[in-house]
Amino acid sequence: MDNGPQNAGTRTQFVKRMVALADRLGVEIRLVYYPPYHSKYNPIERCWSSLEQKWGGSLLTSLDVILANARRMTWDGQSPTVGHVDREYPTGVRVTKAEMKPVEARLERSKTLPKYDITIRPRQPIGG
Secondary structure, three states: OOOOOOOOOOOHHHHHHHHHHHHHHOOOEEEEOOOOOOHHHOHHHHHHHHHHHHHOOOOOOOHHHHHHHHHHOOEOOEOOOOOOOOOOOOOOOOOOHHHHHHHHHHEEEOOOOOOOEEEEOOOOOOOO
């Protein structure tokens, strides 16, 4: 994945959510990031250019406008499935160092690439 500011391995709110997701689904999650300036290798980046062409400079003033533009695009010869947004994520949410301590303890960072390769294992059920 891209190591942009919203989903970076150092982004406390994102990492905290990933740990909670691993526990809720009972699955191991591995976050492997592209190094800086290598997003051109990420296939989703090619999708964004198609989406930007459909926006054509229109003002993205509401979720309805954004979804309408997304429904008009095609990528790799196909139109995407554009559903709905289940919820919004508030901005400005801060996670304290004390709150992050148990989250960080759950992260298994690669010894050679600690910023770019993180494994999150689900919490084991009691007696499991």
